Amino acid sequence: MKIDGTRVHDRATELVLAYYAAFNRGDWAAMQALLADDVVHDLNQGPREAGKPAFAAFQQRMARCYREQLRDVVVLASPDGLRAAAEYVVHGEYLQADEGLPPAHGQQYALPGGAFFEVRDGLIARVSNYYNLQDWLAQVR
Structure with missing residues (x-):
């Protein structure tokens, strides 16, 4: 499927790559701009959180406790994006x-990691x- 000449799965791929590029720069505002207001965040082996305020609190905790870079990022998207x-x-x-x-x-x-994304309205x-x-x-022990 194409929108404005761009395949929707390409747009989804670009969205996720932009999300990780912002993460690697520590640009929390840029990450927030890519999220729906009611974003759902499933933390690894943790609770499900909802909304940008909860995600911002997660980002603050991450910045305080960890310094991370994601490398060798590979993104796959469904045909419908x-x-x-x-x-x-x-x-x-x-x-x-x-x-x-x-x-x-x-x-x-x-360590290797992964994530699954749902995309809605870009x-x-x-x-x-x-x-x-x-x-x-x-x-770390």
Whole structure:
């Protein structure tokens, strides 16, 4: 399917790539601009949160506790552009203890991760993140 000469699955792919480019720059406002107001965020092995305010709080916690870059990002999108998936490798540093997790003292880690996206009206309506928590814990202990 095409809209304005661009295939909708290409638009979904570009949207997700823009989201991760903003993440890698630490540009939280740019990430927020790509989200629907009622965005649903499924945290890895955590609760489901909804809305931009909850997502902003998540971003603040991430910035305080972690310094991360996503590399080797690969994005796939459905032909209708309504779903997308991403795979990547997280390269990070654990800066400050996150609630319920081990103490932080600058431990570095690298682990594969992935996410699933729902796209609505050209914006990200859902992000579901996944990585192997046990692998991360082994690397920071």
